[in-house]
Amino acid sequence: MTTNSTDDILLDVRGLDIDVLTPEGPRRVVHSLDLTLRRRGTLGIVGESGSGKSMTATAVMGILPETAIASGQVLYRGRDLLSLPARERRAMAGREMGFVFQEPMSALHPTKTIGAQMAAPLRLHLGLTRRQARARSAELLDLVGIPPSRGVLDAYVHQLSGGMRQRVMIAMSISCEPDLLIADEPTTALDATIQKQILDLLAELREELGLSVLLISHDLGLVSRYTDDVVVMLDGHAMESGPTDRVVSAPESGYTRGLLEASPRLGDSPDRLPVIDKSRFTKAVQ
């Protein structure tokens, strides 16, 4: 990787360990992980389910489930988030970093209107009045491609289509103009055609708002089209990391090669879906 001055680095994760409490005792799901995300850069984390990629995302955001504990360092603009008091940490969420969840249907409140849910952080972080917050919410929805005429502000989540819900989710995540956007499998719950629209929207917003994006996905092919750098995770370990172009064109790890082969391409109709034998790589790690 090219040398960067520290000012240029927005997020620097060093030796991140995450332990989850299970009936059998604590289990480590992320092992001394390093990540670097440059300002206005894009970083992808790719891995199968259970690889620890979502845990990493929630640890950075500070919204780990109560049964999980993160240790190591998560440096954001040089400050270690893990050593901040809970209150200060919480105040950064929404303001400094936004989060796009995988399942907008359950991630949005069932009995509050979209407008009410969007207004809460605007009033908290930016000190807007109720009226200002509503106007700003309408602008934000417009920005993500939902014109005010749709009446979405007064709608409930179950009345919206899947793509619309995710657009709302994105509008909420960028509402306080954060510097970092974390998108955890933002398109997994959507149809293929809508997937592309949403990812293009994210790319557009990144340009327009100067965001840095951490994109979590199980699909290396997809991540390769939208990120500068990528980290490939397997069972909580980083198998490979580097510029996306290099990782995709000349993967060092056999596991990455496997992922590349497994990713479906248009027009391809293989007789059998490729299967990756994880155990081959897991052994190498341990």
Next chain:
Amino acid sequence: MLSYVFKRLLALIPTVAVPMVLLFVLLRLTPGDPAAVILGENATATEIAELRTELGLDAPMWQQFLDWLARMARFDFGESIFLHAPVAELVLSAALVTGQLALISMLLALLIGPALGAVAGATRSRALDRTMVVGSAVGVAMPTFWLAILMVMLFGVTLQWLPVAGFTPITEDPVQYVRYMALPCLALGTLEAATLFRYSRNGVLDAKHQPFVATARAQGLPERTITRSYVFPAALAPLVTVVGLSLASMLGGAVVTENVFSLPGLGKLLLTAVERRDYPLIEGCIFFIAVAFVLVNLLVDVVAATLDPRIRLEAKE
């Protein structure tokens, strides 16, 4: 909305029909002459014959059933055998008392139960939660009439604060009314609060782990705000439906409680009817209780639909 109400109404028909048909069938299946059984050993043959005609027991079964259906449809329950008054009149005046008892108790329960449940679900203090859960378990296991008796013993007999039994309509003497109603409502309301407590506590515990809470955290909202305006509303919206179910158990409790305090309500009337096997009166009581129950449930459904946008949407379709 109207078709939704109609649909709910259809679904509630068995609640009225099943107990009524059950009573109809059982009376006629009882061994021996029902008229003779009802009137007891001292009845004369003429009295029995009269009652047979009055109850229509001489006709063939299918005709009895059709007649009965026609009478029910006209709300015609005939006359009480022992109280010698129209059943409809007796039932309506008693229902007024029971209605007040149930309504006040339910309000009391709604005031206490959900609030405590929300506190127990949200608190970080394990001791507080445990204490409240044990308390609610005792409340659920406690027979209403025993609590009523204990209250009578404490407030009525030992402390002599309140009268132990009787009733004065509110229109006659509001102060006496409150004095008579205080203990019955307190007994019923406290125990129903225990049930509502358990529902709302579980609702809060469930809601706390929903993904929308993670979203609110990711927006940077403080925990207090999340609990108050995200967790509680989601947890308490389904409570309206529970109130409908609660009403069934409460009516049961009310029937027994009325007899502890000699309140002239449906429970007391039904007990009199049962003791004397006053068949038309039993029929009238059950019919009224069932209809009232259906109407309240319908009301609850409508309220639930207005509170919860998901049900509202369903109702529109």
Next chain:
Amino acid sequence: MRTTLRSLSRDPSAMTGAAIVAVITLLALLAPVLGGDPDLLRPSERLQAPGTGGPLGTDEQGRDMWTVLLHGARTSLGIAAACTLLAIVAGFLTGVVCGYFRWVDAIVMRVIDGLMSFPNIILVMSLVGVLGRGVGPVLFGLTVVLVPPIARVVRAAALTARSAPMVESARALGARDSWILFRYVAPESVSVLIVQATMGFAATVLSIAALSFLGIGLPPDVPSWGASLSAAQQYAAVAWWIGVFPGAAILLTVLGLILLGDGLRDAMDPRARRLAELARSSKSSARSSRRVAATARSDEKDG
């Protein structure tokens, strides 16, 4: 089943419930040995305070309260057990028939809906009113109201079993329907049935007490907790023990059954079981114990 029992044995409130139920059952069984003659009326020793006229005093007829309570337990538990067993048999048959014959199902389920939403005690009262007083009508009434929830559970299991591949193949192999039912539906529904039966048992104990209190339950000469309580109000000023002890007996019995039933349900629900274990594992890790305790507490279910 073994894991269920193991997780049940680690649930303190369920074990408390089980202990209460066990002690009361034992007392009921040993009533003739532990107490005196419940029919012995000693008018000269009416309303004696606890300690003087017997360990718990005497009632308004001069009967020894402790003896009356013991025999009341026999009555309550005996009738509740009979009703629960009858209801399980009836509910099982109803549920299976409903699960297998769709046209029966349509009718019977409406009837069950109707019965389930109607207040139990009122229904039983009216049945007693129509059928007359006595043990038979009371048993019948109390059983009828227990059947619907059991039938529902079994019906659900039967519906699942109907479409299960192993049942299809059993049928293809020529197994008789009745055999299939017994072989597959019974084990499928047994765990939920146990929970339902425990809760139904508790409800029946409450109902018998209420009926006897109202004086329309059992014949007046049968000792019962509810009947003892109906005298309590009259003598509240002079003999508090008549009002306190029988009520406490009802409360303890029902509480024990509910705690046990809740514990059984949790033990059979894998999610709740996992969380219970999670809470225990917290002891091994001091750092995380507070956090885990908080999560496990917030996840445990109790009703």
